[in-house]
Every structure is written in C-alpha cells, then in structure tokens.
Amino acid sequence: MSEHKAETHSEQETIRLAERLALLLKPGDVITLEGDLGAGKTTFTKGVARGLGVKRNVNSPTFTIIKEYQGELPLYHMDVYRLEDSDEDIGFSEYFNGEGISIVEWAAFIKEYLPDNRLNIKITYLDEHVRLLEFRPRGDHFASVVTELIG
Template sequence: MTQALKYETASSGETQALAARLGEIVQSGDVLCLSGDLGAGKTTFTQGLARGLGIEEPVSSPTFTIIKEYDDGRIPLYHMDIYRLGEAAVQEDLGYDEYFYGEGVSVIEWYGFLEELIPEDRLELHITLAEGDGRRLRFTATGPHATARLKELEQLCPTSH
C-alpha cells in the first residue's frame, strides 16, 4: 500500500521545522530517500531532521565523503549523498546494509542510483522549488513501517491534501 502526503513551505526555516518534526518520530532502521534537483533543499531538509533527532553538530552535504555519520542524537543519523558515485554506486562496497538495517535512520540523497539496494519499506521525499524560498514536499510511503511514520507525521503536522 502506497500512501502520499504533500506539504508546501514558504521558507527554508519552515522546511527545516517540518523535517524536525519528522526527526522527532523516526526510528532505528527507517530509510528516507530524497530526490529533487540540485539546490532543491535536500540537505536543508536533512539539517532540520537532525535537529529533530537532537543532533547539535552542524550537518553539511556529504557530497565528497559520500556518507556522514552523526551519533550525538536520540538515534544515529546516516546521511548519504550518492550523486558523485552515480550509476557506479551499486558496485561500491560501502557497507550500505549496515546503515539501512542499523541502529539509526538513513537519509539518502540521490537514492535513484542505489534503488536496487535500498529496502522496499522506505519513505521517499521529492522536493521541488516553490515561490520565493519555499518548497513543495511530497512524501510517499512504500511499506508498513514507512506508512506508520507518515501517519504519525500527518498527526503532528496536518495538511490539506
């Protein structure tokens, strides 16, 4: 069963606040797949998610390191940016399973390059630019755990969709 939820934010601060609410409810083993054009706000969203997890360390894009781990929150955050690896990402032995099935939440920017390795039960987020500094966010849950998380988010942050 696939469930979707849409939000529109007016600023990067609102985008981060929505992400922080999600960060308050994500659980170990949750996988969040981010897509959107360059500059759409994937890292901005992840910064808000980290804040919701209680992570105080600055969060930046792992474009050159591919994977960054943040362990000082409620649960660990594994932030991946697969853009530089491209289609070669599936051949790289970076221990993806240890992250996807680990103690923390995995956030994957440019997840399309890794799609065949990512768990089927995941929360996908597509971000597009809106007017001004705003963003349109479309969450899609692809399994029971992701659907439960999406329902929790909708209770915390109601939307008209």
C-alpha cells in the same frame, strides 16, 4: 495510493517539518530524498538531525558520500550523487540494517541497494522560498508516520 503533500515557504519551515518527522522515526528507518540541486535535500536533513538531537552542524557529504552523526540515534547522512554511473556498494546494507536513521540524497542512483520499506520524499522548487514536498511511504510503519506528520 494516497498522496501526501506539504508546501513550505521558508528554509526554517522545511527544517521544522523535518524535525517533527525525526520524532516519529525508529531505529533502522531509511529516508530517501529526491529533488534537483538546491531543492532542499540537505536542508531537510538538517531538520532531521536537529530532531534527533544532533549538536554538530550538518552539511553536504557530497565528497565523502557518507557522514555519521550522533544524536538520540545515530544519523547516517549520505549523498550518493557521485555514484550515478557506478554500481559501487559502499556497504549500504550495514547502514540500512543498523540502529541508526539513514537519510539518502539522490537515492535513485543506488536503487538496487535500498530496502523495500522506506520513506521517499520528493522535493520540488516552486519559487525562491517555496518548496513542494511529496511523501511516498512504503510499508505500514511509514504510512502511519506520514499520516501522523501531515495527515
């Protein structure tokens, strides 16, 4: 499988990349984000929200697990960190099969509920302002999205 990587050098650059990604998405798409605390998962989500035309400020849903925003498409922003040691299903399939875009922080904690077709993005801290983003598309749709996004 080909590797798709991008490096960003500021928060704004990550937001702009995510904003461009949002324009390539279609209803029902699922994006999963991996990376340590402070890597930039929520920052990336802010960019996706901006690209979808969400007006409200996006912040971490750690304590609510899911937050829903309205843009050109609905955006379902999930942070499932608190589900690490449980296999609680909080109705994921409703979101993943819905018309909105789902974006999931710490998605590895809910592996059993994820759809086969999805775009995983691993974000790694390289330096205070530098992040490595590794894109792993599953399925033809996301393969072409990633090619379009970063070649």
